[in-house]
Amino acid sequence: MGEEKGRGWTFGLVGLLTPVTLWLGLFFLVPLLFILAYSFGTSGVYGGITLGFNPGNYLKVFDPLYLEIIVRTFIIALINTFLCLALGYPLAYFIALKGGSWKNTLILLVMIPFWTSLLLRAYAWVVILSGNGIANRVLQFLHITDHPLTLIFTPQAVLMGMVYSYLPFMILPLYAALEKFDVRLKEAAQDLGASRWHTFWRITFPLSMPGVIAGSILVFIPSAGEFVIPNLLGGSRTVMTGNLIQQQFLQARDWAFGSALSMMLAGLLVGAIIFYVRKVGAEKLEGV
Amino acid sequence: MAREKSISRGDFLKVVGAAGMAGSTLSILACQPNTNPQQSGGGGGSGPEEKALNFYNWTGYVAKSTIPNFEKQTGIKVTQDYYTSNEELLAKLQAGGTGYDVIVPSDYMVGVMIKSEILEPLDMSKIPNFKNIGEDFKGLPYDPDNEYSVPYQWGTTGILYNKKEIGKLGESWDPMWDPEFKGKIGMLNDVRETTGAALYRLGYSVNTTDPDQLDEAEAALKEQKPLLRGYFDSYSGNRPLVLNGDLLLGHNFSGDAYDALSRDPDLDYVIPKPGATRWTDNMAIPKGAEHPDNAHKFINYILNAKVGAALDSYLYFNTPNEAALPMLPDALTKLPYYTLTPEVENRLQIIQDLGEVTRDYERRFTEVKSA
Numbered sequence: 001m002g003e004e005k006g007r008g009w010t011f012g013l014v015g016l017l018t019p020v021t022l023w024l025g026l027f028f029l030v031p032l033l034f035i036l037a038y039s040f041g042t043s044g045v046y047g048g049i050t051l052g053f054n055p056g057n058y059l060k061v062f063d064p065l066y067l068e069i070i071v072r073t074f075i076i077a078l079i080n081t082f083l084c085l086a087l088g089y090p091l092a093y094f095i096a097l098k099g100g101s102w103k104n105t106l107i108l109l110v111m112i113p114f115w116t117s118l119l120l121r122a123y124a125w126v127v128i129l130s131g132n133g134i135a136n137r138v139l140q141f142l143h144i145t146d147h148p149l150t151l152i153f154t155p156q157a158v159l160m161g162m163v164y165s166y167l168p169f170m171i172l173p174l175y176a177a178l179e180k181f182d183v184r185l186k187e188a189a190q191d192l193g194a195s196r197w198h199t200f201w202r203i204t205f206p207l208s209m210p211g212v213i214a215g216s217i218l219v220f221i222p223s224a225g226e227f228v229i230p231n232l233l234g235g236s237r238t239v240m241t242g243n244l245i246q247q248q249f250l251q252a253r254d255w256a257f258g259s260a261l262s263m264m265l266a267g268l269l270v271g272a273i274i275f276y277v278r279k280v281g282a283e284k285l286e287g288v
Numbered sequence: 289m290a291r292e293k294s295i296s297r298g299d300f301l302k303v304v305g306a307a308g309m310a311g312s313t314l315s316i317l318a319c320q321p322n323t324n325p326q327q328s329g330g331g332g333g334s335g336p337e338e339k340a341l342n343f344y345n346w347t348g349y350v351a352k353s354t355i356p357n358f359e360k361q362t363g364i365k366v367t368q369d370y371y372t373s374n375e376e377l378l379a380k381l382q383a384g385g386t387g388y389d390v391i392v393p394s395d396y397m398v399g400v401m402i403k404s405e406i407l408e409p410l411d412m413s414k415i416p417n418f419k420n421i422g423e424d425f426k427g428l429p430y431d432p433d434n435e436y437s438v439p440y441q442w443g444t445t446g447i448l449y450n451k452k453e454i455g456k457l458g459e460s461w462d463p464m465w466d467p468e469f470k471g472k473i474g475m476l477n478d479v480r481e482t483t484g485a486a487l488y489r490l491g492y493s494v495n496t497t498d499p500d501q502l503d504e505a506e507a508a509l510k511e512q513k514p515l516l517r518g519y520f521d522s523y524s525g526n527r528p529l530v531l532n533g534d535l536l537l538g539h540n541f542s543g544d545a546y547d548a549l550s551r552d553p554d555l556d557y558v559i560p561k562p563g564a565t566r567w568t569d570n571m572a573i574p575k576g577a578e579h580p581d582n583a584h585k586f587i588n589y590i591l592n593a594k595v596g597a598a599l600d601s602y603l604y605f606n607t608p609n610e611a612a613l614p615m616l617p618d619a620l621t622k623l624p625y626y627t628l629t630p631e632v633e634n635r636l637q638i639i640q641d642l643g644e645v646t647r648d649y650e651r652r653f654t655e656v657k658s659a
Contacts, residue, residue, distance in 0.1 A: 069658055
């Protein structure tokens with residue numbers, strides 16, 4: 001009886017896991033293996049690729065020009081993650097702990113931008129920030145400036161667009177973590193004489209760490225692969241790794257180098273995340 | 289050279305295309321590239337063909353009447369699909385099995401495709417209207433005997449600018465390097481065109497492979513970069529930015545510039561000395577096309593004088609169809625540099641594919657953009 005039950009459970013599990021395994025295997029693992037194979041291939045002059053073992057594509061990544069672009073990409077992604085955390089935490093905290101019966105409505109409002117494609121929203125920013133766009137007209141109407149300001153096609157516009165796009169990815173996991181927070185712990189700490197500042201850093205923040213980690217990863221990874229926003233809001237004056245990869249495939253006809261860049265970026269991201277989770281995870285334990 | 293005509297659809301597709309890169313990188317890679325896609329796709333068969341045609345074209349690069357009239361005349365149902373860059377078209381064809389019957393590659397890309405052996409030779413006996421094509425547009429260097437391609441539309445690349453704000457410009461690239469217009473200049477986000485502008489200004493060939501000349505061009509572009517608002521597309525970037533006043537000068541394809549001129553009489557277009565680009569888009573049949581007879585019929589239809597004139601009046605580019613010229617409206621032919629004098633024509637150069645050197649150009653342009 002027990003044996004039969006166990007087997008039935010296993011069949012059920014296999015049945016449930018098969019579709020997702022096939023899905024991920026077919027649409028994630030197989031293409032990834034193709035990219036890996038291509039990254040060691042040799043690009044034909046007129047596109048196409050010859051498979052083989054050519055580590056040259058990876059050596060090319062160490063060209064100072066490309067290294068600089070990769071480093072810049074990581075710096076931009078880090079700044080974006082930090083800004084999202086700094087802006088998102090107070091909001092997630094407010095909704096989770098003070099939202100009361102408005103919680104669900106407020107979280108819904110945070111998610112509203114997801115209802116429209118990121119690209120359309122990026123285009124909206126182009127319209128809003130352009131020389132005779134709404135932002136400049138309001139500033140001039142309020143006599144803050146007497147001539148249109150350069151608001152778009154600047155590095156600041158790129159950063160603003162990225163913070164705008166990725167903020168919800170930070171807020172949602174933070175909210176999920178803070179929502180579970182037991183307010184009595186805070187009360188207990190304060191009863192025992194901890195200041196509010198102390199209570200936050202010793203009790204609330206460490207307990208919300210899973211949300212901080214999840215949010216940071218969710219923001220950092222896509223930021224590092226970003227290429228649409230630098231194009232649309234940055235006027236292509238800022239080159240990120242995503243742009244570089246795109247150029248290899250669609251302009252330089254160098255799929256092998258594009259694949260090597262993709263693998264490098266993926267490897268660096270995995271490394272950065274392992275480092276981050278270990279480091280922050282350890283600090284969290286110390287904190288508690 | 290993206291020459292979209294419908295802004296909403298054009299921009300949308302372009303952006304979606306860009307956004308899909310992460311995904312489409314995978315899907316491109318998932319297909320084993322094959323420089324000889326299905327030779328046995330029914331191409332060249334003698335039996336009567338199904339009444340269908342798959343037309344793969346630049347986004348919005350036909351007149352409204354072009355396709356419906358062809359369908360009415362022939363009963364052939366046309367299915368359209370769109371791309372926004374020559375490289376996208378090439379990647380699709382190299383992946384194989386596309387089922388496209390007629391494609392519209394630009395000049396240098398025709399050369400690449402011939403070398404990659406992915407084009408079907410044309411049967412000129414089925415394209416009698418080829419006689420309508422002007423002598424200047426027959427036998428261009430990338431396909432000297434028109435064995436694989438016939439011209440579709442052509443145009444130039446020059447400067448669209450606000451004449452009211454900065455006065456009439458001379459025929460020169462210098463304004464694009466003038467600190468007086470700092471922050472009000474937009475160049476094309478196109479490696480060959482923008483590197484080309486620097487090369488032209490220096491008096492070199494747009495197809496140079498001389499590293500010293502390329503060094504000079506790269507230095508010129510780095511000098512120019514602080515003056516630029518950015519690197520943009522022609523139709524969805526520089527054209528509207530000049531129209532709304534964000535830019536005073538935009539590096540533009542002629543048709544997009546003419547579109548702007550037709551909306552705002554304060555604007556003007558100039559083809560600078562000592563050199564500028566003349567480009568041609570061409571119709572060709574990819575190997576493995578399933579409806580080659582219909583494809584020939586379609587190409588012949590496009591080369592009809594009336595159809596050519598309608599196409600041109602709608603797109604604002606130039607037609608290689610000499611028989612169509614008398615039918616063009618004055619509004620079009622009176623546009624600046626629409627009808628070229630021999631003197632202007634002599635300064636125009638055709639961008640050719642440079643093989644390996646393409647990647648050197650690409651690296652240099654990346655260096656400029658990340659400077």
